Amino acid sequence: MAAATDDAGDSNEMIRVVSSDGEHFEMPEAAANLSLVLRHMIEDDCADAAGIPLAVVAAKPLAKIVDYCTKHAAKSSGLTIEEAEELKRFDAEFIEVDTDMLYDLLVAADFMGVEGLSKLAVQRTADLIKGKTPEQNRETFGIVNDFTPEEEEEICKENEWAFQITKPPSRLC
Amino acid sequence: MQTVEAHEVDAVATLLVPGLRFHDAAHQPVEEDQYGAIASVWRGGWCPAGDPAVGTQIQLLGPPPRRRHRATSLAAPVTLPDDNDLLTEILLRLPPRPSSLPRAPLVCRRWHRLISDPAFHCRFRACHRNPPIVGVFAGDVGNPFFRSVLDPLDHIPMERFWMRLAEDKGGHVLGRWRLFGCRHGRVLLFNRKQNEIVLWDPDTGDHRRVAVPPEIDGEEKMMWNGALLCAAAADDSHVHGGFSSCPSKILRLLLGDWRVKRSHLHSWFVLGFCFG
Known part of the structure; x- marks a missing residue:
């Protein structure tokens, strides 16, 4: 069984969760409460020794989510500037993951209702999109261009300037 | 086997409960392989016994999220969620x-x-309440033009914000326009030939115009300068947007000791005109 090691929050109770591939994890209740789904399950007394099953979250992303929630629950209030900076560094390192894990975190955080992690994964994905050409984004995200040539041309015309990597004009004033 | 009914969708949470079986709205059992990303259960509603008094609220969702394409290249593409x-x-x-x-x-x-x-x-x-300055309008007399201030990757050509008022009373004729200022993506201009003030949205080309009172004859009394303010700027929740997204306000021209009010410049007003 994988278990979170950091202490988090005032509650000593540990909450068990079960990944889609059957691996069990434990985390402090304060950490579990960062997930909307788990919080409601706990409030409804549905968290038992068997663990809360999470159907679409595999063990690898779940382990990351447990780490994230445990870290953030332990630093949830009364942060000093140094602690806030440390948490920021933790987030930056935490989300430096490969594309497969990013997808898993994106879906799992949304699924479990972990707002902070969801925002982090969403922002990381947006960072992958920014500044790229449409073709580069299709390649990055495995997207098929489903426009007809006519549609593509029409959309290009709407924002023609945006598709040109231009140099600053030499003639000014 | 536990059974619950699906009705009254108010889903926030989603989870799969082994052994739990679902019925659709017609009380027909739903096969497990159709569960997909499975049922959504809202607080107060997760009730394996399916007690109607509790009001179990379950939503049967579609198929499970499409898995990413496994590419042979080193950098495998990220599949974005279907949601x-x-x-x-x-x-x-x-x-x-x-x-x-x-x-x-x-x-x-x-x-x-x-x-x-x-x-x-x-x-x-x-x-994005504090967007970057993408450029400036230069040439305060004659024919103002746009100049990007961003680096080459984000460079916007000057033609993108070329004044699209050309067909409108001689907009492109040099010497006709005077640039008074810009704020929140709007440009305040004065058309000397038509003796009117124009508020222009360079992004959309949308514009509003108001005639300068005939008393401002350009001889003894003339337009000297102007400033553009958003009437809703004091409202922290206000998001500056297009003409249509702002509440109607009053254009107020301060003309010496007397005032003229105009109500058709929408959410913007002009003030501080001086006359020489």
Whole structure:
């Protein structure tokens, strides 16, 4: 069984969760409460020794989510500037993951209702999109261009300037 | 085997409970392989016994999320979620720079549809309350033109914000326009030939105009300068947007000791005119 090691929050109770591939994890209740789904399950007394099953979250992303929630629950209030900076560094390192894990975190955080992690994964994905050409984004995200040539041309015309990597004009004033 | 019924969808949480079986609205059992990303259960409603008094609220969702394509290249593509809400959240967090959002609609129909939604534009503005200065208008007398101040990747050609008032009372004729100022993406201009003030949205080409009172004859009394303010600037929740998204306010021209009010410049007003 994988278990979170950091202490988090005032509650000593540990909450068990079960990944889609059957691996069990434990985390402090304060950490579990960062997930909307788990919080409601706990409030409804549905968290038992068997663990809360999470159907679409595999063990690898779940382990990351447990780490994230445990870290953030332990630093949830009364942060000093140094602690806030440390948490920021933790987030930056935490989300430096490969594309497969990013997808898993994106879906799992949304699924479990972990707002902070969801925002982090969403922002990381947006960072992958920014500044790229449409073709580069299709390649990055495995997207098929489903426009007809006519549609593509029409959309290009709407924002023609945006598709040109231009140099600053030499003639000014 | 536990059984619950699906009714009254109010889903927030989603989870799979082994052994739990679902019925659809017609009380027909739903096969497990159709569960997909499975049932959504809302607080107070997760009740394996399916007690109607508790009001179990379950939503049967579609098929499970499509798995990513396994590419043979080293950099495997990321498959974005099928959930449009999640994709919208991602697109909303693109930086407000010319090299990002304006290009995104051309990726595919789905992206184009989401970004073309007017509600998306409102949310994007709300997400980015302090957008960067993309450029300035230069040439305060004659024919003002746009000049980008961003680096080459985000460079906007001057033609993008060329005054599109050309067909409108001689807009491109040199010497006719005087640039009074810019604020919140709007440009305040004075057309000397027509003796009217024009408020112009360079992004959309939309504009509003108001005639200068005949007393300002350009001889003894003339327009000297102007300033543009958003009437709703004091409202912290206000998001500066197009003409249509702002509440109507009053244009107030201060003319010496007397005032003229105009009500058709929408949310903007002009003040501080001096006359020489």
